Amino acid sequence: MPADLANAAVLLGNYVVVPGLAYAAQLALGALGITLVFGILRFANLAHGDLMAFGTMATILATWLLQAWGVGLGPLPTALLALPFGILAAIAAALAADRLVFRFYRRQRSAPIVLVMASLGVMFLLNGAVRFIIGPGDRQFTDGERFIVKAREFKRATGLAEGLSIKTTQCLTVVIAVVAVFLLFRFLQRTRTGKSMRAYSDNEDLALLSGINPERVVLIAWAIAAALAAIAGALYGLDKSFKPFTYFQLLLPMFAAAILGGIGQPVGAVVGAVIVAFSEVTVTYAWKKFLHYLLPEPLQPDGLAQLLSTDYKFAVSFMILVLVLLLRPSGIFRGRVL
Numbered sequence: 612m613p614a615d616l617a618n619a620a621v622l623l624g625n626y627v628v629v630p631g632l633a634y635a636a637q638l639a640l641g642a643l644g645i646t647l648v649f650g651i652l653r654f655a656n657l658a659h660g661d662l663m664a665f666g667t668m669a670t671i672l673a674t675w676l677l678q679a680w681g682v683g684l685g686p687l688p689t690a691l692l693a694l695p696f697g698i699l700a701a702i703a704a705a706l707a708a709d710r711l712v713f714r715f716y717r718r719q720r721s722a723p724i725v726l727v728m729a730s731l732g733v734m735f736l737l738n739g740a741v742r743f744i745i746g747p748g749d750r751q752f753t754d755g756e757r758f759i760v761k762a763r764e765f766k767r768a769t770g771l772a773e774g775l776s777i778k779t780t781q782c783l784t785v786v787i788a789v790v791a792v793f794l795l796f797r798f799l800q801r802t803r804t805g806k807s808m809r810a811y812s813d814n815e816d817l818a819l820l821s822g823i824n825p826e827r828v829v830l831i832a833w834a835i836a837a838a839l840a841a842i843a844g845a846l847y848g849l850d851k852s853f854k855p856f857t858y859f860q861l862l863l864p865m866f867a868a869a870i871l872g873g874i875g876q877p878v879g880a881v882v883g884a885v886i887v888a889f890s891e892v893t894v895t896y897a898w899k900k901f902l903h904y905l906l907p908e909p910l911q912p913d914g915l916a917q918l919l920s921t922d923y924k925f926a927v928s929f930m931i932l933v934l935v936l937l938l939r940p941s942g943i944f945r946g947r948v949l
Contacts (some may be wrong), residue, residue, distance in 0.1 A: 614771065615904040615905065616904070617769075618771050618772050619901050619904035619905050621765075621773040621775050623901060625762075627889075627896055629781055630781070630892060631892040632888075633780075633784045633785060633850055634891070634892065635884050635885045635887075635889065637784060637788070637843050637846050637850070638861075638864055638868050638884035638888050639788060639792065639868070639880060639885070640791060640839045640840075640842055641861060641868075641884075642865045642866075642872070642884050643836075643877055643880045643881070644659055644835075644837070645874075645880070646869045646876065647832055647835060647839075648832060649869070649874050649875050650874075650875035651808060651829060651832040652717070652726070652832065653726075654723040654727050655727055657727060657730045657731050657734050658708065658730045658731075658733040659840060660734070660862035660865070661738045661855075661859060662701055662705060663701075663841065664737065664738070664844060664858035665701055665704050666698060666700055666701030666840055666845065667697060667841065667844035667845050667847075667853055668697075668741050668744060668745045668855075669697040669699075669700030669701070670844075671693075671697075671745065671848070671853060672693075672744075673696040674690045675752065677689050677693055683754065684755060685756075686779070687779070688755045688849055690753070690845060694842065694845050697845055698837070698838045698841040700841070701840055701841035702833070702838060705837035705840075706833055706834070706837075709830075712729050712732070712733055734859075738855060742855050745853075747854070747855055748854065749854050750848075750852065751852055752849070753849050757778060758778055758779065759778070759779050760776060761774075761776055762774025762775060780846070780849040787842065787846060795835065795839070795877065799877065808831065808832060810823060844858060847861070860925055863929060864888075865884075867928040868880060868886070868888075869883060870883070870936070870940075871883035871886060871887065871932075872944055873941060873942030873944035876945075878944060879943055882943060887931055890927050891924045891925075891928065894924070895927070896917065897916060898916035899912055899917075
């Protein structure tokens with residue numbers, strides 16, 4: 612019986628906990644960018660997913676160039692060296708979009724829905740640029756040591772029937788996300804610029820009377836959101852693979868996370884990302900083998916014990932989004948209502 616419990620725990624860690632944490636970290640970075648733009652600019656940026664794709668594309672191109680030159684990080688992915696180029700490319704794209712599109716509507720004090728529709732146009736432009744430059748298919752750019760913990764070695768060391776495997780990219784995702792979130796929160800709480808951004812988000816008119824430069828606040832907000840988008844996109848691509856359309860699909864769980872936590876609330880974006888990520892993973896996981904370890908033979912399920920196929924995992928985010936908008940539009944931490 613103890614061995615069965617240990618095997619069940621390893622199975623849960625291997626297929627739910629570890630991938631759930633990595634996915635939650637990726638969603639959290641994306642949702643933070645969305646909630647930051649909404650908090651400062653008061654509109655839902657539908658181009659955020661394709662901004663992630665654009666930053667990831669630049670990271671991939673720089674990675675391929677470094678690999679061709681023979682530059683690497685040994686056991687770590689070369690993409691870590693290329694990530695700053697992806698961040699700069701995403702920031703440049705975001706600032707260009709603001710200068711050429713959003714600033715005009717902002718100065719006209721257009722309704723938020725007008726800015727949302729403008730972001731839809733930016734989304735199509737970014738998506739087309741990414742597909743034209745790198746193509747619509749899957750792109751792999753992972754190198755270095757693939758696993759930190761290998762299932763076969765884990766089985767040999769523990770004597771268990773189930774093996775635990777932890778990918779290098781999963782650990783990197785969680786560590787980089789934690790560092791990025793910590794630095795963002797510290798920036799918003801401790802620096803003068805961060806306090807100005809929070810003041811502008813809370814009360815725009817009062818912030819302007821206090822001498823806060825709105826254009827500077829907007830520029831910094833776009834830069835931070837774009838940097839978070841590039842990091843999230845690159846980490847997602849390393850963990851899985853890069854395909855432009857996938858990043859458009861990620862828009863739904865990221866918005867679900869941001870709205871669930873409370874749109875405009877950075878802490879809420881992180882909490883919402885954890886809830887959405889583990890909801891998707893647990894609902895689409897086939898629990899048959901796990902239950903076989905825990906239940907007596909007469910109670911063991913014959914089927915997969917899977918609530919939804921992995922093909923429908925984004926339906927979980929959609930259901931969460933609908934329920935939140937119907938039951939608690941302000942989210943867990945009482946953010947702004949869309």
